[in-house]
Amino acid sequence: MNYKPDESQLIAYLYGEVSEKEKEKLEIYFQQNPEELAKLRALGEVREIMAQAQDKEVIAPPVFVDDSGIRPLWQSSHFKVVMGVAASILFLLVAGKLLGPEINYSKGELRISFGKKTEPITQPANLTEQKVNELIEASLTKNNESQAAVRTEDQKKLMKSMLDFNSKKIDALAQSASLANQEQVRSFVAGLQEQNLKLMKDYFQLSAADQKKYMENLLVDFSGYLQEQRKQDLQFVQTKVNSLEKNNNQFKQETEQILTSLISNPGKKKNNY
Amino acid sequence: MAETLLDIAMMHSDSLITRAREGDKNAQGKLVQLWYKRIYNFSYKFFFDHDMAMEVSQKTFISMHKNLAGLQEVTRFKSWLYTIAVNYCREEARKKKSSRSFSLHDLNPGEGEESYRWEESHHRSENPERLLRHSELSDLLQQCLMQLSAEQREVVIMKEYEGLKFREIAEALNISENTVKSRMYYGLDGLKKILEQKKITKETIGYEL
Numbered sequence: 142m143n144y145k146p147d148e149s150q151l152i153a154y155l156y157g158e159v160s161e162k163e164k165e166k167l168e169i170y171f172q173q174n175p176e177e178l179a180k181l182r183a184l185g186e187v188r189e190i191m192a193q194a195q196d197k198e199v200i201a202p203p204v205f206v207d208d209s210g211i212r213p214l215w216q217s218s219h220f221k222v223v224m225g226v227a228a229s230i231l232f233l234l235v236a237g238k239l240l241g242p243e244i245n246y247s248k249g250e251l252r253i254s255f256g257k258k259t260e261p262i263t264q265p266a267n268l269t270e271q272k273v274n275e276l277i278e279a280s281l282t283k284n285n286e287s288q289a290a291v292r293t294e295d296q297k298k299l300m301k302s303m304l305d306f307n308s309k310k311i312d313a314l315a316q317s318a319s320l321a322n323q324e325q326v327r328s329f330v331a332g333l334q335e336q337n338l339k340l341m342k343d344y345f346q347l348s349a350a351d352q353k354k355y356m357e358n359l360l361v362d363f364s365g366y367l368q369e370q371r372k373q374d375l376q377f378v379q380t381k382v383n384s385l386e387k388n389n390n391q392f393k394q395e396t397e398q399i400l401t402s403l404i405s406n407p408g409k410k411k412n413n414y
Numbered sequence: 415m416a417e418t419l420l421d422i423a424m425m426h427s428d429s430l431i432t433r434a435r436e437g438d439k440n441a442q443g444k445l446v447q448l449w450y451k452r453i454y455n456f457s458y459k460f461f462f463d464h465d466m467a468m469e470v471s472q473k474t475f476i477s478m479h480k481n482l483a484g485l486q487e488v489t490r491f492k493s494w495l496y497t498i499a500v501n502y503c504r505e506e507a508r509k510k511k512s513s514r515s516f517s518l519h520d521l522n523p524g525e526g527e528e529s530y531r532w533e534e535s536h537h538r539s540e541n542p543e544r545l546l547r548h549s550e551l552s553d554l555l556q557q558c559l560m561q562l563s564a565e566q567r568e569v570v571i572m573k574e575y576e577g578l579k580f581r582e583i584a585e586a587l588n589i590s591e592n593t594v595k596s597r598m599y600y601g602l603d604g605l606k607k608i609l610e611q612k613k614i615t616k617e618t619i620g621y622e623l
């Protein structure tokens with residue numbers, strides 16, 4: 142018997158997915174070839190080991206669904222459209238009833254109106270252009286006449302008031318000038334002179350007092366300055382004298398030292414040369 | 415693999431898929447709740463990376479929500495969903511290859527409450543030492559898995575951990591059933607060698623656990 146199963150048949154046998162006839166053939170083959178059966182059993186062991194890999198637990202995400210799946214009639218889009226149109230028509234009907242619209246078409250003119258009809262204003266037929274012009278002219282003449290009368294009356298009133306005002310003013314001036322006599326003029330001038338004199342005197346007095354005060358201050362300052370200067374000079378002289386005295390003492394000491402050194406070392410000078 | 419209530423619900427979710435396909439948002443939400451863990455784990459095993467697994471899972475379910483109406487046969491939902499997931503995994507892998515970056519969790523997974531590993535654990539009442547060993551072993555086996563080529567890895571994960579039939583895997587990957595079986599065979603063979611290199615055997619695992 143030359144039957145040799147391929148891998149697909151062997152694996153189908155391993156998973157038990159072979160027909161009875163095939164199974165018998167394979168079992169006979171395994172009896173004759175136990176090494177093949179061992180090989181297949183090894184694969185079975187692999188399966189057993191791999192079966193140890195556990196499933197991971199996972200929670201399915203929530204799925205939001207509507208319970209019924211049927212939408213009510215009033216939520217359907219067609220219903221909404223129909224209801225919208227019906228509402229619009231109803232609104233128009235109510236508005237029409239309340240406002241009483243009227244639509245007319247006559248002589249190429251479409252007229253839509255609401256409420257009561259108003260009659261157009263009609264002109265009287267017997268009023269001609271000439272009559273209108275006459276009426277306008279008559280009205281203008283009448284107006285011009287009344288204007289002219291008003292103007293002349295105003296002019297008259299103005300002139301009269303101006304004349305009255307000027308004459309009154311001039312009269313008052315002339316009267317006040319005639320009343321002033323010679324005596325009054327003199328007293329006025331004397332008053333003026335006296336006032337000037339007093340002003341001059343005050344000025345000079347004030348000026349003299351200021352000058353005096355200034356001179357006094359100047360003298361005081363100068364004397365202060367002189368005293369300060371004298372003090373500084375004296376200090377300067379004192380320091381100079383002290384310095385001279387010091388120098389003198391120093392010189393004296395040096396001279397004494399030289400003399401003592403000369404006296405104490407008379408022969409030393411020779412050795413240096 | 416012990417069947418949980420969730421697995422049983424997944425097996426009998428045909429009417430749910432039908433309702434979801436007809437636009438029932440509630441049914442779509444329930445489908446997400448049923449399949450999220452599977453798709454996350456598939457992606458996690460593919461990348462061994464929490465953030466990328468989350469990314470792929472979210473993208474997969476957004477795509478599912480958009481395209482479910484176009485699903486022809488309800489019975490093919492499973493392979494169809496895995497097709498979406500595999501495509502996103504490949505896309506993310508390409509992106510990762512072009513821009514290498516590391517998650518902060520990878521650099522320093524952390525040990526405290528902030529660690530996502532802690533959040534992932536739902537078996538807090540179990541022995542912590544045992545849990546830690548299991549977790550370490552899982553990570554070790556995951557590293558072995560990562561050494562396989564992407565083609566072999568996706569087949570191994572789909573067969574071994576997601577429990578898809580060879581036919582379903584072939585549908586999901588749009589390849590022949592024989593190619594799937596062949597990849598599976600060489601994938602397991604490759605894993606055998608990797609485990610031998612790392613000296614991981616049934617006995618050592620038994621000792622560890």
